[in-house]
Amino acid sequence: MTDVVLSTERLFKSFGALKATNDVSLNLRKGEIHALIGPNGAGKSTLIQQITGHLASDSGTVRLMDEDLTGVGPAERARKGLGRTFQISSLAMEHTVLQNAVLGALGQRGNVMSFLKPVMKDDQLVSAAKAALAQVGLAEFAATRTADLSHGQRRQLEVAVALTLKPRAFLMDEPMAGLGLEGAQQMIGLLTELRKEAPILLIEHDMDAVFALADRISVLVYGEVIATGTPEEIKVNPEIRRAYLGDEVPA
């Protein structure tokens, strides 16, 4: 398929006897949200880390726009276009919201080794950062210290920083985690829009969100993809019901 942006081919990763990732091949196509679901310990976060390069794979390849990323470190992968958000918010807490976004824009532009020009007066970076903040609805919190943000706002900021990278693909590890109903609704609205900019590989436990957002769903159990399909296909697949959704769910 020509519209594949990101793909994994026969990815393996073991921790001792535990096969955390077992022969995983999946792809992310232009314009879609591809959700990765599975019970706790299924290896979802391990897989994301292999894709972002934080964890080396035992074997198999990750390709971004047909480029093999084997041996490429996490910083280079980010520069090549993998925009990641974390399961547990990972931000510079002492910096302001705007500074965190500017950091992303700086990473995207690339010339960090500049020592004399005040970075917060760099219009190009600041306007890119502000645009990203506006897109996630954090514009009015630009001057707030990140540590003073609510949990939900930190999740939004994670997305904004990923946005400043102008990525080719988003990798989002449980962006709804810990959000209330209202926050989750907001995030769903945001991600619906985001897929137009770049496709999203989404790990999520919130099944309502997954079925509302995903164009395709892959189910990971014990490190293996047991099924990939549209939400409708996944819903009626008996094997998945047994493995994950629970036997007792009425039809």
Place this chain on the structure above:
Amino acid sequence: MTRETWINVAALAVLLGVPLWALMADEPFIITLATRAVIFALAGVGLNLALGTGGLVSLGHAAFFGIGGYAMGILASHAQAYTPIMEAPFLIEGTKSMPVIWLVAMVTSALAALAIGALSLRTSGVYFIMITLAFGQMIYYFAISWPAYGGEDGLSIYKRNEFPGLNTLVPMQFFGLCFAILCLTLLLMNAIHKSSFGLALSAARQNETRVLSVGMKPYHLRLVAFVISGAVTGLAGALFADLNRFVSPTMLSWQMSGEIIIFIIIGGVGRLFGPVIGAMIFILLEHTLGGLSEFWHVYLGALLLGIVLFAKGGVIGALAGREKAHD
């Protein structure tokens, strides 16, 4: 102006005012003390970039302080003895010119910081502290066992080095020179802190994963910070040796590394003027309490304990409150 800016201005005013008063009161020793404070402050300002902004607790910065000192000592001792440092493959002569000495001191300590940093920065936390300490001790024992430049006894310079247009033997003139260098370095550090490099370096201290995932390498940022830091501390070392007209392995000792860290902790870690205020307090205590008792370090220890327990932001933190994020 923020409260912190006022405190910074006041600190500079005191640092400049005391020797001016001493000049009128004809107390040259006080001017020498103030010069000592300025030079210690400069050494601390150097370390503060690595320790405060970068979060790299180096217990080996005496290495750069001492290398700067020996750069001055070696160049000046050859100049005063009229012997070249080396003749083959090309001739290198000694010099009494401060600008040349400063340049050599900064380049050699920057190179040492590059080598030490490249290896040490592969570790972090306690291991980083220990490995920088180990490198510092290596250089210390090397200096002790190297007889060519005085070994354990150190190296004396008869006459202070020269700066074009000044008579550096006049205490106030040498003070002014050191003070100007400190001010320029503070301006430079302020610019670095606000630059894109400063933003990224400080983010790498707060959250390494974040920096990686926006496509930057924390290792590179830290190595550059460590090199700049080492160069500034090395310059301070050259000035310190010139102040005393003497350089010895004591400048390279781990106690010296500890003292530089103490300046920063007293004044406020990561604050632009933290080491300046820390060094001023240190010299004040050394001068006043040192006259009362040989064991004045006991009081210094008590002060340090109080700051670590009750005022983590140091004196500046206690007076000015939490650092305002710049934007």
